[in-house]
């Protein structure tokens with residue numbers, strides 16, 4: 001074969017083979033290494049590898065694919081052969097796939113398709129047709145599958161059938177033989193807990209007190225975790241407990257009101273609470289001024305315990321003594337004092353501004369937990385490899401030996417680590433914002449309706465002293481102003497700063 005001894009690169013992602021068996025990127029990698037040994041190819045590192053499906057119906061970042069395309073465009077892609085497990089693996093989106101084929105044609109790169117055990121040269125008309133046909137078939141399969149799922153979901157919504165995860169408080173009974181769903185009914189253990197939660201909120205108990213009590217009684221959540229006020233609130237706001245089925249694909253969480261597209265149908269299951277109870281609890285949970293810590297009369301303010309004094313670092317509280325002029329103050333030392341409304345307006349604005357700019361990639365995805373585990377594992381591997389290689393480089397340097405290739409490897413690994421760290425950060429972000437707000441362009445329309453608790457939770461996430469490069473703006477600190485009279489009042493922006501540990 002004329003291609004003996006050339007450099008090759010591999011693109012790897014989860015893939016199913018003909019028999020429907022899933023091949024992990026690692027398994028594919030082993031296959032690629034064998035192929036390279038067979039033909040004497042040099043496999044370049046790092047590999048273009050990612051996890052998750054290639055279909056356009058998943059909103060995941062395809063970092064490795066984007067990098068592959070960018071490298072081809074910029075002429076950084078120096079391999080002669082691109083190894084793929086199956087020819088629909090590049091991407092299931094036709095446009096992306098065609099772009100890849102055309103770039104490879106232009107750059108004189110041929111495909112090795114493991115599934116066919118042969119080279120496909122996109123400059124040869126028959127091979128090109130094969131590559132395009134495979135992708136077109138894959139796109140069709142995915143589109144059909146996705147349509148079927150949507151159709152089934154819609155149909156079951158119309159009939160009021162239960163859908164998705166089983167809500168806490170219910171269980172589902174299936175036919176023993178056919179495994180067909182017979183009914184969803186109150187779970188004898190969980191249902192009383194749900195009813196108790198509603199009753200207690202109506203009776204004026206705080207979510208914190210309820211959570212504490214349930215945890216103390218050993219009544220765990222489904223997954224075995226402890227209750228926290230936020231998941232109780234999210235749960236109690238779900239219409240499912242009144243026996244209705246809500247089909248509202250655009251609503252991100254129960255904190256938000258239903259969208260105009262929402263379809264509500266009578267469910268086929270028994271309600272756990274009366275509609276009036278549900279509405280009463282909803283009113284309480286969405287009330288911005290509600291008491292949230294056991295002390296009667298105590299009101300929690302947006303930034304108390306979150307914003308800090310820029311001089312002594314103490315967390316600010318609202319001075320309750322002068323009700324007419326509520327101010328955030330540093331109580332122990334009295335270094336700073338600022339008008340409550342002014343500071344809060346400023347914080348609302350900056351939080352929204354910040355969340356608006358978080359990228360699309362932060363959208364929540366069900367597969368994200370698995371992906372996060374995977375990225376974390378890859379990161380650990382890459383770091384270990386980097387450390388070992390770097391140690392080797394130092395050793396050789398001290399011995400006066402050449403380190404060229406090894407040093408390049410270290411640099412490559414550094415790049416990979418940086419890329420993985422960014423992905424890890426992106427994956428971690430949504431789990432903290434989930435149920436609160438959708439980061440991105442809809443922030444400003446969503447924010448006013450999410451309720452005080454969610455706004456305070458966001459302030460807590462965005463306005464805390466997290467290190468540079470992680471989620472958040474930094475801690476909102478109020479600075480001291482010098483003595484003397486001023487003609488113009490000082491703007492909040494000019495007497496605050498966002499503090500981050502290494503900035």
Ligand SMILES: [Zn+2]
Pocket residue numbers: 309310311312313314330333334335336
């Ligand atoms: Zn202070």
